[in-house]
Amino acid sequence: MNQLDENLSKHISGIPTTANNKMVKIEEEQQQQQQQQQPDSAVAKCGEQPADFETAIDAAGFGMFNILLLLVAVFAAMATVYETSTMSYILPSAECDLKLSLLDKGILNAITYAGMISSAIFWGYVADTKGRKKLLIFGYVADTICVVGCALSQNVVQLLIFKYLGGFIMSGPFAVLMTYLTEFHGRQYRQRIMMMVGIMFCIGTLSLPGLAMGILPLSLDINIWGLSLHAWQVFVAITAMPSILSCAFFPFFPESPKFLMSQGRNQEALEAFKFIYALNTRQPRDAFPIKQLANEVPAKPNPQQPISDPESEPNKGQLKVAKSSLHSGLLQLRPLFVKPYLSLSLMVYLLNFCVLLGQNTIRLWMPQLFASITEYDQLISNQLPEGSDGGTSICNIVEFSVNRTRVQLDAAALDNPLAKCSVNISAAAYTNNLIVASAGLVSYILAGFLVNLVGVKRIMCLCLFTAGSCSLGMYWSSTSAATVALASGFVTMGSIAGTSLISASLGMFPTALRTMIVSLSMMVGRMGSLSGNIFFPALMSLGCLPPFLMVSFFMFFACLLGSFLPVKNKAILK
Known part of the structure; x- marks a missing residue:
């Protein structure tokens, strides 16, 4: 940062004429504004020097722009959830149509993460060099095509091919x-937004x-164009x-x-700030109090070429982006594998895993x-003598699910009508999922209020410990209600912990590395998702305790590791 400040000072001192001209323009604009209304002295002072x-973002305020952005982000977040979660909902309904074994179900759950893993570095490089907005637009267009391919x-x-491609696209x-x-x-x-x-x-x-309750229990058999x-x-x-x-x-x-500022495109960044300010305050864009932005691109001295005017920075940024290549992408990765970010990035990777x-x-x-x-409950409990309790424990459910899938797969391989593969899907089967999702929504709202008071690190560690305890407790749950309650606690706490970890990661790394570190850490985390969804059905076939013991171990270990994470509350974006 000292070197950056020194370079910035040299850069500004090398262009006195341009700076004086800009100061004259600013003073003229201020005099015109004084004739209409008396400006606040603090605002006037803010516009006198590069911000x-x-x-600048504080001056732009919080208002209509941010609300509209968050509303659109709801659809984007829903698209991400749908891409990674739809397979888990269709497995019971599609097991006969697709002749799915227990391992097939695990692979279908995991294949999306395989696609995300394979594209993480690529998307991180693209986002940090080409821009955020373009990637969002074209990424969701491509995801739409992949989802339609899955449906057909x-x-x-x-299905595996399109889910892999969907994961490849959605990672960005x-x-x-x-x-x-x-x-x-x-x-x-900032931290509340991450909770949002x-x-x-x-x-x-x-x-x-909710969609699953309304659609999956239907008995549909539509034939269109041979499909x-x-x-x-x-x-x-x-x-x-x-x-x-x-x-x-x-x-x-x-x-x-x-x-834009990190690319030296300060004029475009200033226009973006003005756009935000105008929507938030209902004032004209020219009323934005900041007239000049600080140069965040370190100057590279060249004795054969004079230092250019700041107005040419957008062209320099565009030229830099145009000349980017695989070599520059590898150079961008280098800071994550050397001090001071090496140990920090490794810790973030392991935590995400x-x-x-x-x-x-x-x-x-x-x-x-x-x-x-x-x-x-429908098939087994009705066969028991009246007044007896079959014990709807998680172990009974696991054993029942393993045996049922094996029988269904054998039935699907036979042409005997008496051994026909059939599914029994009702709307009640998805009620428990609604309960879990509702618990997560309430908990996130509470976490959004507490994050600034308690701190993102403490919330993350507390949630990880609670999630590990809930996973271990599921082994001893003896009723379906207890199983649902523990599952709700686990999923809610785990989700808040994951979001808190991303929020902490964004504050510990500079802009040029921010999307890259999120992509790399999520890539390693998805390796964990991939591994878990492959090992979980394998461990289910061995017994009831091993799969839940595995999950609890990793959550408790993450809690311990997260306690050493150097996180500061309300950190300045680097």
């Missing part, structure tokens, strides 16, 4: 959405079982709507001013477990 990002799939191979918009929202809000709102993102994901999680479509395919097609709405609305918003392994394993297997609970 950094934090000063006729076998498990086609997901990471950029977090950064994009953060870079439009000042320090006093968690609420958005809860809205997506809440709406998904056979069932209820689960209609359900998948409808989940493309949030992506369609996202790519339709994001073009109306500006590029991130923080990104542990958190997402536990969180996404239980979350994605919950619809299958809840569907098994409903079917177990």
Whole structure:
């Protein structure tokens, strides 16, 4: 930072004429404004010198622009939830159509994360060099195509291909959405905005079982252009709507001013600030109190070329982006693998691996477990003598689910009508998922109020410890109500912990590395999700305790590791 300040001072001192001209213009504008109204002295002083990002975003205020941005972000967050979660809802309904084994179900749950893993570095580089806005628009357009392809799939191979491509595409918009929202809000709102993102994901999680309740129990058999479509395919097609709405609305918003400033495109960034200010305050754009932004691009001295005017910085930034290549992308990665960011980035990677392994394993297997609970109550409990208790424990459910899937797979391989594969899906099977999603929404609202008081680090560690305890407690749950309560606690706490970790990561790294560190850490986290969803069904076949013991271990370890994370409350964006 000292070197940057020194270079900035040299840069400004080398252009006295331009600076004086700008000061004259500013003074003339201030005199004209004084004839109409008496300006605040603090505001006038603010416009006399170049302002950094934090000063400019605070001056832009919080209002209509931020509300509209958050409303559009709801659709973007829903699209992300739908992309990663739809498979877990259709598994009970599609197991006969696709002849799914227990391992097939695990692979379908995990394949989206395989696509995300393979594209993390690529999208991180694109976002930090090409911009946030373009990636959001084209990313959601491509995701829409992949979701429609999933809906038209006729076998498990086609479904796996489109889900992999959907994960490959969604990795970019997901990471950029977090950064994009953060870079439009000042320090006093930033941590709460990340909790708002968690609420958005809860809205997506809440709406998904609602859609499933209304569509999946239907008995549909539609034939169009030689394609056979069932209820689960209609359900998948409808989940493309949030992506369609996202790519339709994001073009109306500006590029991130923080990104523009980091590229030397200060004039474009200033126009973005003016746009935000005008919407938030209902004032004309020219009334924005800041007239000049500080140069965030370190000057590179060249004795053969004089230092240029700041007005030419946008051209320099565009030229820099145009000349970017794989080599510059690798150079961008280098700071994450050397001091002072090496140990910090490794800690963030490991934390994401542990958190997402536990969180996404239980979350994605919950619809299958809840569907098994409903079917177990209907088929098994009715066969018991009146007054007896069969014990709807999680262990009974796991054993029932494993045996039932094996029987259904054997039946699907036979042509015998007496051994026909059939599914028993009712709206009640998704009621428990609604309960879990509702609990998460309430908890995120509470966390949004507490985050500035308690701090993001304490909330993260408390949630991880609670999630680990809930996972371990599920082994001893003896009723379906206890299982639902513990599952609600686990998913809610794990989700808040994951969002808190992303919020903390964004504040610990500079702008040029921010999307890259989120992409890399989420890539490692998705390796955890991939591993968890493969090992969970394998451990289920071995017994009841191993899968829940595995999840609890990783959540407790993440809690311990998170306590050493150097997080500061209301940190300045670097």
